[in-house]
Amino acid sequence: MIYHSAKIKRTIVIHLSMGEDVLESIKAVIAREGIKSGLVLTGYGTLDIARFHYITHTNLPPNDEFKVIRGPLELTGMHGVIADGEPHIHFTFSDMEQAYGGHLEPGCRTLYLCDIVLAELEDVDMSFVVDPVTKLRGLTLTPRIEEPGVKVEVEDARNVRIVKD
Structure with missing residues (x-):
């Protein structure tokens, strides 16, 4: 186990409008703001397309399956880390029948809106x-x-x- 305490230097709130790619927008803000280490604290909103991957078995090496679900979808939660300036984000979302979860991939598109909060860490x-x-x-x-x-x-x-x- 490795752990270390860190202070939050600042928070950044992102609002996405219809048609914006969620992951690409987050990456653009991280690059523009020069964030190297941080957290994706929360995210919510609506999607018309969700693209994600998840593991399919418990052996090594893992096997990832990629999936695309078309909406309307509720983005019910998002969290992750920013390391070396790159986000690693997991999210949950649902349609009228069931909930899904996995690793956020490019191609997740905002339906009406998405709000995301990032935290930059220091120390x-x-x-x-x-x-x-x-x-x-x-x-x-x-x-x-x-x-x-x-x-x-x-x-x-x-x-x-x-x-x-």
Whole structure:
């Protein structure tokens, strides 16, 4: 386990209108605002197209199945992380019959509106690195230490060390 506390530097609220791509819009705001490490705190709205993937079994390596559902759809929840300036977002949505969930992909299109809240973090750098055991990309947290003679070394997703000269 790796963990580190971090402070929220600022929050950013995004409002999307009809026809806007949810993931591409989030990526554009992240790039424009220069966010390297952060959180997708929440999101809700309506979609006319949902494109996502989910895992299909419990073995390694995982197998992802991609799906497209056409609306009208309610976007009932969204959350995730921003690491190295790239979002990794999971979401839930529903039609009149059932609920769905998975990893948000490009092509999810706003029907009427979507509202999303991001948080930029300070005191920590988040990145995705390959886990030596599972061979999957996993989240690694590197504390930002601004102290002379102290550095942080990231070996892999399971090994982060603080080294004093």
